[in-house]
Amino acid sequence: MRVCLLTDKPDHPLLAATAALLAGAGHRVTFLDPDAGPGDPWERIAPDGRGPAEVYLLKAHTPAALALARRLEAHGARVVNSAAATELCQDRGRLAEVADAAALPMPRTRTLAALSDALPGAGRPEHRYPIMVKSRHSRRADLVARADGPDALRELAAAWPDEPVVLQDFVPNSGWDHKLWVISGEVFTAVRPTPVGALPRGAHDAPLVRDLPSAWTGTALRAGEVFGLDVYGVDLLDREGGPVVVDVNAFPGIRGPQGAPAALAALALRRP
Numbered sequence: 001m002r003v004c005l006l007t008d009k010p011d012h013p014l015l016a017a018t019a020a021l022l023a024g025a026g027h028r029v030t031f032l033d034p035d036a037g038p039g040d041p042w043e044r045i046a047p048d049g050r051g052p053a054e055v056y057l058l059k060a061h062t063p064a065a066l067a068l069a070r071r072l073e074a075h076g077a078r079v080v081n082s083a084a085a086t087e088l089c090q091d092r093g094r095l096a097e098v099a100d101a102a103a104l105p106m107p108r109t110r111t112l113a114a115l116s117d118a119l120p121g122a123g124r125p126e127h128r129y130p131i132m133v134k135s136r137h138s139r140r141a142d143l144v145a146r147a148d149g150p151d152a153l154r155e156l157a158a159a160w161p162d163e164p165v166v167l168q169d170f171v172p173n174s175g176w177d178h179k180l181w182v183i184s185g186e187v188f189t190a191v192r193p194t195p196v197g198a199l200p201r202g203a204h205d206a207p208l209v210r211d212l213p214s215a216w217t218g219t220a221l222r223a224g225e226v227f228g229l230d231v232y233g234v235d236l237l238d239r240e241g242g243p244v245v246v247d248v249n250a251f252p253g254i255r256g257p258q259g260a261p262a263a264l265a266a267l268a269l270r271r272p
Contacts, residue, residue, distance in 0.1 A: 001027045003268050004045065004053035006060045006068065008033040014254045015059065017261035022268065028053075034065040041068050054078065055268050057231075058086055059251050061139075078272055081250045085228040089250040090138045092166045095227070102226040105219065105244045107169040111136060115143075116161045120150050127153070127167065136164040138249075146170060171237045171244055178212070178236045178243075180220040181254045182229075184267040187217050188257035194237075216243045223248055230267060 003022055005015055010031040019029045030053065034041040041064060045052055055078045058069050069083035088094055093111035100106065112118055115133065129149050133156055135142035143160050147153040173194060181188040189212060220234045223245060233252035236243040254260050 001055070001269055002030075002053040003027055003055050003057065004030045004032055005057045006032055006034055006065055007057075008035060008060055009253075012059075012253060014260055014264065015057075018057075018264045018268070021261055021265040025265075027269070034060055034068045035062050042071055055080065057251070057264070057268060058083070061086055061090060061250070080267065081229050081231055086250040088227055089229070089232070089248055091136060092134055092138060093136050093164075095248060096166065096168075098226060099223075099245065102222075104222060104226055105239070105242065107132070107171055107244060107246065109169075110167045112165050112167065114161065115157045115163045115165045118153060118165065118167060119157055120153075128169070130170040132168040132170055132246075134166050134168065135160075136166050168246070171239050171246060173237045177246075178216065178238075180212075180217065180234045180236060181232070181252065181257065181260065182220055182224055182234070183231050183254075183260060183263040184270065185221065185224075186259070186263045187220055188254070188260055188263075190256060219243045219245065231264065 005019065007015060010016065010019075019031075022029045032041065032045055037044070056069065056072055058065065058079050058081055066083050066087055069079045069086070073079050073083060088098065093109070096106055096109035096111070118127070118133075129147065131147050131153075132144070133147050133153070134144050143156070143163055143165065145156055147156060175194055176191045177194050179190045179192055181190075216236060219236065223234050224230070224232055227248060227250075229248075229250055231251045233247075233249040233254065234245055235247040237246055238244075
């Protein structure tokens with residue numbers, strides 16, 4: 001089979017290991033960065049209008065990558081994850097709306113056209129602090145911060161005044177995120193420090209990853225169904241003994257879990 005990985009990081013450990021497994025089994029593997037080089041990336045992979053690969057793994061999430069993925073899909077190519085699912089996960093406002101409609105547990109989320117609209121006196125009710133402030137459109141170096149009061153919110157607005165944002169209720173937590181990565185229904189787990197906020201006093205080492213309750217793995221698998229994803233990550237926090245989803249990423253940078261490259265290779269080879 002011919003497999004193409006759409007990415008700007010061909011040396012990423014997961015992608016490199018997956019490519020090695022596929023190539024070792026006799027499959028043809030190519031890499032393409034949709035944002036590299038001049039001109040239309042379509043001309044570099046599909047001069048005959050069909051494309052050289054039977055399946056495309058969409059790791060890149062840039063506008064050029066999404067446009068290319070949509071074009072490939074229009075010509076009948078299999079793209080994992082789909083362009084529509086990938087684009088949905090980049091819009092935290094839409095993500096929250098879809099999750100709410102599907103009764104997937106997420107913090108209460110409000111979407112604003114600009115962060116400056118969140119300031120006291122901007123015609124909106126006062127917020128319950130602390131709150132999480134995130135760029136509406138997920139991307140590298142986007143805004144993810146905790147505001148503990150009006151002064152902190154003003155500081156963020158001064159730096160990001162026109163940034164479209166979502167405001168989420170803060171979920172009190174231990175300082176550790178449970179990361180669940182899913183590849184074609186197979187769940188891999190890890191813990192990482194939360195991206196904002198201090199770790200609990202005296203905490204130095206991550207808690208051991210053990211078998212999670214079925215509610216946690218069930219929530220992660222349900223997220224894939226809701227958002228139409230085959231390769232994705234779900235960040236969960238414990239809220240009153242139950243899991244709450246604080247982030248969903250299409251095709252994240254999975255690092256560490258044994259078996260992940262083999263699972264991704266098997267997904268690439270799976271017939272629709």
